[in-house]
Amino acid sequence: MSSAIISMEGITKSFNNIPVLNDVDFELREGEIHALLGENGAGKSTLMKILRGVYQPDHGKMIVQGKSYDRFNSPNEARAAGISMVFQEFSLVPTLTVAQNIFLTREIKNRFGLLDDKECERRAKVFFDELEVDIDPQAVVSQLSTGYRQLTEITAALSQEARILIFDEPTASLTQTESLSLFRLMRRLKEKGISMIYISHRMEEIFKIADRITVLRDGRRIITDEISNLTIQKVIEHILGRKAEAIDSRELVSTVQQDQVLLDVKNLKCNRGVNDISFRLHRGEVIGLAGLMGSGRTELMQAIFGINPIKEGDILVKGKSIKVKTPEESMKSDIALIPEDRRVQGLILDHSIRDNFILPMIQLKRLANRNIFVDYRRGNDLAEHYVKTLKIRSDSIEKMVRFLSGGNQQKVVIAKWLSTEPEILLMDEPTAGVDIGTKSEILNIVRDLAKQGKGVIFISSELQELIAVCDRVIVIKNGQVDQVLNRYDIPGEERLHQILQGAGNSG
Ligand SMILES: Nc1ncnc2c1ncn2[C@@H]1O[C@H](COP(=O)(O)OP(=O)(O)OP(=O)(O)O)[C@@H](O)[C@H]1O
Ligand SMILES: [Mg+2]
Structure with missing residues (x-):
């Protein structure tokens, strides 16, 4: 068994006399991926911020790579101890290249004292090759997809000799494919002996990638154990402190009013992402939009909400053509958007x-x-x-x-x-970053809205949610409708995933 690279012992922290962490122990072993789990507000990020020197604990101590600390007074102190963070809100400079970003803090100068781009690119390439990551060091960051930005950020941390990486919900904004390449990279890093703390609300992910888990509830540590000793169900019970209802085993009672068209989208074309889409949303209906990143799902919602300018086509609400050029105009037509x-x-x-x-x-x-x-x-x-x-x-x-x-x-x-x-509710990834207890609450609310005769359009990267909540799933590919699956034809998660993969993977 490998030894501990970090031990946090008896960590206690209050904000304005309200306790947030209570006597928490946490241990990270060399070369392990340790998932930190818990409901929203359980104290995960706060514990990690203490480790990163953003907050200081009221009590407790930390032993990092053999040295004992009462606190890190700043992120710089924590970094000097070997701790790096992969941010969810990215810290890259969008206008610079990948290589420039990686060496940003330690600019490599040539003999004229100028930033030596060639040398940066050469060294970045060495890192990428070693990690088997396929990124062009000369690419400008603003033109990279979220997944590639994240890989760049990880490489930047590693290039600074970080031995310990903290990921706080890294996949919340990644596509399934991007998440898979992140996991591949994490496994490579593990082989190299890098230790990682991983925070996520997605159980399947955790069982794919983690060696051990620690669950926090109300600022207390509930359990630390090897993942191989646990099941998803068991972990969820530790998180909630009670048994959970499974979201995909519920009976879905259709409330669709076939003769009542709420929203009629006709041959919609936009400059961005939407390339001739038609469909109808009825009262009492929940439509899921499935597709890969860049397929046009978000852009379609934005068009209906007046954020993505419409080039051609028509949108009718309750039979009346509406001209949505601004969100205010769609709100007036009783449309609301929960943005991604x-x-x-x-x-x-x-x-x-x-x-x-x-x-x-x-x-x-x-x-x-x-x-x-x-x-x-x-x-x-x-x-x-x-x-x-x-x-x-x-x-x-x-x-x-x-x-x-x-x-x-x-x-x-x-x-x-x-x-x-609203009569028509557009929800773009409403459950991303939301804890397992509340996810099913949100899905319940979606079904309740349908029961009240409202219409919902729902995007989720978690396919089991689409399966659990939608009357129909529209598969979008290249800004067009690729397939429409009716309630009883919606296949299992595995199959739906395959359909999506087959549904094209354009940028
Ligand atoms: N600076 C602060 N001032 C006051 N309260 C705070 C502060 N930072 C965090 N808290 C509180 O501490 C509690 C724990 O927050 P934390 O961000 O650690 O939760 P979390 O487990 O990361 O949750 P999530 O899954 O939602 O990210 C929350 O109730 C939060 O409101
Ligand atoms: Mg958090």
Whole structure:
């Protein structure tokens, strides 16, 4: 058995007297992939921020590569101890090349004292070859897909001799194919003796990649064990502290009203991503959009919501043609979009949970009694209601959204759009980054909306969710409809994955 490269012992941390971590022990062994699991707000990121020197613990100590520390006062101190982080929000400079980014902090100068691009590219190539990663060092980062950016970032960390890598939800924004290449790379790194901590809410992934897991619940360590001793079901029980309902074993009762077309999309063409798409969404129907990254799913949603300019074609809501050129116009037609990139598009971080709820209401003038007055009581009620149903972990609805955990911020965005009660709801990866307990809650809400006669269009990279919740799945390929699968023809996850792979893999 390999020895510990990190031991965190008795780590305790409070924010404003509210305990977030309580006497937590955590050990990482040399060359292992250790998954850190727990519900949104369980304390995972906080524990890792302590390890990275972003926060300092109230109590406890850390032993890293044989040296004992009470705290790291800064990320630089932690880095000097050999700890690197692969960020979910990327820290690369988009206008520079891959090679320039990798050597950014230690610019390689030529004999004239200028940045030596050739030498950077040569050294970057050596790294990539060694890791069997196929990236052009001369490529400009802004033109890379998310997956390649992530690989660049990992290479940058390794080029600084990092022995310990922390991944905090790295696959939340990756496609299935990109995730697979990340896992391949992680396995290569493991062979080289690099130790990795891996945070994710996707159970299948964890069972593919991790050697051991540690579960946190309410800031306490519940269990650390070899993955081979566990099952997905068992791990979920540790995370939740109770038995979970399986999302894909539920009976789906159709509520589709075939004679009531809510949304009619006719031969839609956009400059970006959509290349002649037609389909109809009925009252009471949930349509899933499946396809690979770049297939045009997100672009289609954005077109319907007035973010992606329409070149040709028609959109009819309840039989009336609408001209959507801005989100406001679609909102007026009772359409709402829960965007993919929620951190950027969805929230005002310096406002409270409650005020983030009130905002779209003001936009919709639904909360304004007499144009000027805002019904704060209703805002309060809604915030309280959704904090409860979606289990948004916060001591109060007055809390600034900035101080919520990543997953809880996501829940606020989802909830605020749900609370506007749109007739047509577009949801782009609504469960990404959301914990296993709340995922099924979101799927329940989707079915409830259908039962109320609303229409939902749903994108998810987790195919079992599409299978669990959709009346029809439309497979999109190259901006066109490739196949339409009806409820009872929706194949199992494995088969659906194959169909997608076959459905083209253009950029
Ligand atoms: N700077 C801060 N000030 C106040 N509270 C904070 C701060 N940072 C984190 N918290 C609180 O600590 C708790 C744990 O947050 P943390 O980000 O560690 O959760 P997490 O396990 O990473 O969750 P997720 O899966 O949602 O990312 C949350 O309740 C959060 O609101
Ligand atoms: Mg987190």
